[in-house]
Amino acid sequence: MIRLEDISLFYPDSGRTILHGISWDIESGGRWVLFGPNGSGKTKLLEIITGYLYPSGGSVRRFGSDGGADIRDVRKRIGYLSTPLKDRFYRHERLIDVVVSGPYATVGLYDEPGPADYERARGLLESAGLGGRSGQPFGTLSDGEKQKALMLRAVMAGPDLLILDEPCMGLDLPSREDFLSSLESLFGGKEMSVIYVTHYVEEITPFFKNIFMLKNGGAWFCGGIEDGLTDGVISGLFGREISIATKDGRFYAIPG
Numbered sequence: 001m002i003r004l005e006d007i008s009l010f011y012p013d014s015g016r017t018i019l020h021g022i023s024w025d026i027e028s029g030g031r032w033v034l035f036g037p038n039g040s041g042k043t044k045l046l047e048i049i050t051g052y053l054y055p056s057g058g059s060v061r062r063f064g065s066d067g068g069a070d071i072r073d074v075r076k077r078i079g080y081l082s083t084p085l086k087d088r089f090y091r092h093e094r095l096i097d098v099v100v101s102g103p104y105a106t107v108g109l110y111d112e113p114g115p116a117d118y119e120r121a122r123g124l125l126e127s128a129g130l131g132g133r134s135g136q137p138f139g140t141l142s143d144g145e146k147q148k149a150l151m152l153r154a155v156m157a158g159p160d161l162l163i164l165d166e167p168c169m170g171l172d173l174p175s176r177e178d179f180l181s182s183l184e185s186l187f188g189g190k191e192m193s194v195i196y197v198t199h200y201v202e203e204i205t206p207f208f209k210n211i212f213m214l215k216n217g218g219a220w221f222c223g224g225i226e227d228g229l230t231d232g233v234i235s236g237l238f239g240r241e242i243s244i245a246t247k248d249g250r251f252y253a254i255p256g
Contacts (some may be wrong), residue, residue, distance in 0.1 A: 001193050002026040007058035019217045029191040036214035079154030082165040086146040091139025098138050102156030124152040128182045144175025161193045183207050206249040
């Protein structure tokens with residue numbers, strides 16, 4: 001799906017190296033966590049994956065192409081959810097219209113979707129626990145419900161890769177858990193690849209299988225979740241003693 005080889009990002013004017021030596025393969029149906037402290041380079045790496053930023057060095061292959069394809073066509077195959085997006089929609093817009101707008105990549109619905117589009121949107125809303133609320137104004141939803149709606153909007157476009165960029169930022173504990181549980185019901189049997197971005201181990205559920213860690217712009221760890229979420233790996237990543245506890249397949253960080 002995505003192959004990064006020896007990616008670097010360097011700003012000559014400031015002399016800053018943002019990313020260096022990044023190699024990462026994201027396979028079809030892969031469920032990845034992109035993990036690291038604030039300032040580790042996660043956002044810039046996402047911009048390179050989505051084609052909004054060109055690396056200073058290295059190569060990027062997206063869906064089998066090494067750059068020959070129209071980047072606009074490539075982006076149509078990538079769904080992207082970030083927390084600030086929810087503030088761009090009109091408060092009075094119907095929930096179902098927000099979801100249906102996904103394939104058109106517009107804020108606000110300016111096209112005329114067909115009955116099949118609305119039927120699919122209703123099915124997605126039902127699967128996420130929002131069934132029967134399709135006519136509710138988007139602005140009256142809770143933050144957690146808005147995040148779920150925007151995830152459905154991204155899925156509505158039928159992407160091959162879905163990027164969830166810190167989707168639980170600012171959510172309270174029940175809303176966070178509700179959002180995370182919806183991932184399993186939405187993607188349990190699908191081949192869509194998912195990258196979930198966070199710096200909280202508590203958000204990493206058994207849904208995810210692999211983790212890529214960044215520290216100071218470089219790769220710190222790449223591999224299975226259980227191999228990466230250990231006391232030694234996480235303590236080194238954050239530069240302080242941290243113990244990792246587990247319960248029912250979930251991970252919890254305990255500062256030393």
